[in-house]
Every structure is written in C-alpha cells, then in structure tokens.
Amino acid sequence: METLTVPESSFLFTMDVESLYTNIETDKGMAAIQKAFQDHPDPKRPDKEVLELLHINLTCNDFNFNEHTFLQIKDSHALLHKHSFHPPHTFRGIVRAQLLRFRRICSRADDFHEATGTLFAVLRKRGYSRSFLRRILKDLNTQPRTSDQSPIVPLTSFFSSHAKRAHHTIKMNFQTVMANTRISDHKVISAYMKNPNLKGILVKAKLNSKTTPSHNQPVIKGYKSKTGFCTQKGLNHTSRNCVYCIQCKKCNQHVGETGNTLRTRLYGHIHNIRHARGPETALVRHFRAHGLTNLTISPLESRVGWSTGQRRHAEQQWIKRLNCHVPKVLFGMKKW
Structure with a gap:
C-alpha cells in the first residue's frame, strides 16, 4: 500500500464488522476455518491443536475447573445505555438476566460477588445508578421468580411515548372492560418492537428480488x-x-x-x-x-x-x- 498513489478527489469508505462472534453459528465458523486449513495446508501449522483450542475458546467461555468457576474476564458487557430509547422494564430485564446467569454458573458465593461487582462497575459507566442496581439484586435474592400459568393476551407495537401510555391504559382497564367475556381471566403481556433505523437497513437489509x-x-x-x-x-x-x-x-x-x-x-x-x-x-x-x-x-x-x-x-x-x-x-x- 505504501507504493499506491491515491487521487485527491477520492473518497474513503470503511467497513467495520461488529459482534461477529455473536452473529454467526459456531459450528459453521469452525467448518469454514477447517476448510481454509485444508485449502491452504502448512506442514508447520498444528491444525488439530489450533482447532481444538478454537473450539474451547468459542464454546467454553465460563467453565468449572478444580471446584472453581472461571468467568470470561474480557467480557465487554456491551449492554444498553440507561438513557437509550427503550421501555424501563428492558433495563431491569437485562440486569436481572445477567445476575441469573452468574448465579447459575458460579458455584461459590465469592465468585458470584466478584462477577456482580465487575458487571455493576461497567453498568455504572453506562448510566445505571447504584440504587437501581442494588434494588434489582435485592429483588433477585428476596423474591424468586415464580411461573404464572394464567392465559395471556399478547399486545405488541412499535415503541414510542404514545404507545407506552396506550399499553399502560389497556393493561390497567383490561379486567374491567372484559369482566363479562371469556377472556376475563387472561393477563395482558405487552411487548415492543424495535423501530426501523439506519443501522438495521444497512446491516440487515436483504437483496431485493x-x-x-x-x-x-x-x-x-x-x-x-x-x-x-x-x-x-x-x-x-x-x-x-x-x-x-x-x-x-x-x-x-x-x-x-x-x-x-x-x-x-x-x-x-x-x-x-x-x-x-x-x-x-x-x-x-x-x-x-x-x-x-x-x-x-x-x-x-x-x-x-x-x-x-x-x-x-x-x-x-x-x-x-x-x-x-x-x-x-x-x-x-x-x-x-
């Protein structure tokens, strides 16, 4: 590239691959690497050992060894910013899901507290308050989640401030309005769809037939x-x-x-x-x-x-x- 001469009228376009590890299937990625090794053999390269190490690295992020749980220390915790345009329950659900994951994979209380401390330190930088995080941790310890077998009525829409108020009104008045109907014992579960954005159009757009x-x-x-x-x-x-x-x-x-x-x-x-x-x-x-x-x-x-x-x-x-x-x-x- 040092020998190339770029005209002054040129435009520079760059592309960055984001979250490739979480967006491809591990098995297909391994198969692609194995095929690349077969197409480009190198007698000095330990193909078997490299593939085995790659398999461990991709599939064993959190593992137990000698009665200790080892976490992925390079976890970026690239979670949502607290000030992003999402419904409030989304942030609670994300933090709760991470804590449940730590509780499942940590066999010792010290490991759980260490992982929780690392997570909270990162989330504090992303706008989450200490009281918010401590409240979720307290609820997790004192109020175990129970399964509700009531039949549900799904309510979905694109998220906006108007949709948020509409969902709240429907959920608060559903039992009263539907008191004499067959779905009076149902529970309204609301969910929001992501609004279309430029990233979604550029990254996930399919070729037009x-x-x-x-x-x-x-x-x-x-x-x-x-x-x-x-x-x-x-x-x-x-x-x-x-x-x-x-x-x-x-x-x-x-x-x-x-x-x-x-x-x-x-x-x-x-x-x-x-x-x-x-x-x-x-x-x-x-x-x-x-x-x-x-x-x-x-x-x-x-x-x-x-x-x-x-x-x-x-x-x-x-x-x-x-x-x-x-x-x-x-x-x-x-x-x-």
Missing part, C-alpha cells in the same frame, strides 16, 4: 423499453389482492389492481369488451378494435395484507416503472 433476477424469475418489460422488471414469483390466475398488467400483443400496456382473484377481474374485462360495457374507457375501445385474441394478462405483485390504499399505491409504482402514465400510451389515458 426485483433487482436480482435468476434464470426462472418472471420479468416484464415496459412498452417500447429494453428495461426489464422482475415480478413476484408464484402468482397465477387464482391470486388475490394483486396488481397486474394487461398487454396488447400489437401495441400497449395497462396496469390495474383488484381485490378479487385475477381470473375474476379478467372475466369482468372480457365481458365488458364483448358487450361494449363502458365504451368510454380506453381499455374497452382498444380491444373492441384489436380483438380479444391480442389480450394477455400477467400478475405483477400481490400481498395478502394489502389495504385498498396500499394496493393502489403499488399500482402507481408499477405504472411509473412500465411508463404507462405517459399520456401517449393508450391505456395510461384512464384507469378502469
């Missing part, structure tokens, strides 16, 4: 366009709640949407064309002139949970992709 066509991926091209767009796989004439494209073999395209099955919608169009129903529409006029033998229909996209508004939004997106919204295109003149 519309931009990565395979040999069996259905593709449709816009009118007089060389650009192809991947459509959703597995759709057919029985698909419901979908967006589709009607195409004339001689000329243009039209994108439409329906909440019924594609077959029902197609039969409706054929009926209108044969009996000249709605002659003012561009679709009927066109196929009355060109004939039904030139009509083809293709499903583009379908979602079970689509509302009417979401389905029409998807329709507009496909109209733009296939360039059906241009006034010169026949079927773009009026939607049906």
Whole structure:
C-alpha cells in the first residue's frame, strides 16, 4: 500500500464488522476455518491443536475447573445505555438476566460477588445508578421468580411515548372492560418492537428480488423499453389482492389492481369488451378494435395484507416503472 498513489478527489469508505462472534453459528465458523486449513495446508501449522483450542475458546467461555468457576474476564458487557430509547422494564430485564446467569454458573458465593461487582462497575459507566442496581439484586435474592400459568393476551407495537401510555391504559382497564367475556381471566403481556433505523437497513437489509433476477424469475418489460422488471414469483390466475398488467400483443400496456382473484377481474374485462360495457374507457375501445385474441394478462405483485390504499399505491409504482402514465400510451389515458 505504501507504493499506491491515491487521487485527491477520492473518497474513503470503511467497513467495520461488529459482534461477529455473536452473529454467526459456531459450528459453521469452525467448518469454514477447517476448510481454509485444508485449502491452504502448512506442514508447520498444528491444525488439530489450533482447532481444538478454537473450539474451547468459542464454546467454553465460563467453565468449572478444580471446584472453581472461571468467568470470561474480557467480557465487554456491551449492554444498553440507561438513557437509550427503550421501555424501563428492558433495563431491569437485562440486569436481572445477567445476575441469573452468574448465579447459575458460579458455584461459590465469592465468585458470584466478584462477577456482580465487575458487571455493576461497567453498568455504572453506562448510566445505571447504584440504587437501581442494588434494588434489582435485592429483588433477585428476596423474591424468586415464580411461573404464572394464567392465559395471556399478547399486545405488541412499535415503541414510542404514545404507545407506552396506550399499553399502560389497556393493561390497567383490561379486567374491567372484559369482566363479562371469556377472556376475563387472561393477563395482558405487552411487548415492543424495535423501530426501523439506519443501522438495521444497512446491516440487515436483504437483496431485493426485483433487482436480482435468476434464470426462472418472471420479468416484464415496459412498452417500447429494453428495461426489464422482475415480478413476484408464484402468482397465477387464482391470486388475490394483486396488481397486474394487461398487454396488447400489437401495441400497449395497462396496469390495474383488484381485490378479487385475477381470473375474476379478467372475466369482468372480457365481458365488458364483448358487450361494449363502458365504451368510454380506453381499455374497452382498444380491444373492441384489436380483438380479444391480442389480450394477455400477467400478475405483477400481490400481498395478502394489502389495504385498498396500499394496493393502489403499488399500482402507481408499477405504472411509473412500465411508463404507462405517459399520456401517449393508450391505456395510461384512464384507469378502469
């Protein structure tokens, strides 16, 4: 790299892998390293011993030896900051879970107190107060957790200050409102989903199937366009709640949407064309002139949970992709 000359107009992009150890399966990681050893043999390298040491290092973070419990002294305890945007019970649950883990793996009280002291010292730097930590430790020692076998009603939503108040109101009034119903003895368990953020989009985003066509991926091209767009796989004439494209073999395209099955919608169009129903529409006029033998229909996209508004939004997106919204295109003149 010392011999490289970097132009002044260049941009530097870097990438950092975070928490790789906790995000990959240990067995697959071991298999990848073993394959790398086989592909690049070195007679001076003790492959067997290195793999065995790696296995111990990855699978035996906390272990017992000679009646003593040894903890992972390099544990970073990279837990949530106390001031992060999470519901209050999340912080209590994290600390309690760590203490329960220490209690399970520590056979001596001295080891437990040492591990707890190390954890609390790190958490103090992350905004946790001494009284908060001591209260959780006291509750753990005086109030062992008991299992509640009551049937539950799950309540989930994205976390926000408004959702927090709504959850609290529902839980406080559930028994009163549902007193005379079959679920009066149920218990409401609330949970929050993480809101979408930039890190989640960049780190965990999957490749869009519309931009990565395979040999069996259905593709449709816009009118007089060389650009192809991947459509959703597995759709057919029985698909419901979908967006589709009607195409004339001689000329243009039209994108439409329906909440019924594609077959029902197609039969409706054929009926209108044969009996000249709605002659003012561009679709009927066109196929009355060109004939039904030139009509083809293709499903583009379908979602079970689509509302009417979401389905029409998807329709507009496909109209733009296939360039059906241009006034010169026949079927773009009026939607049906």
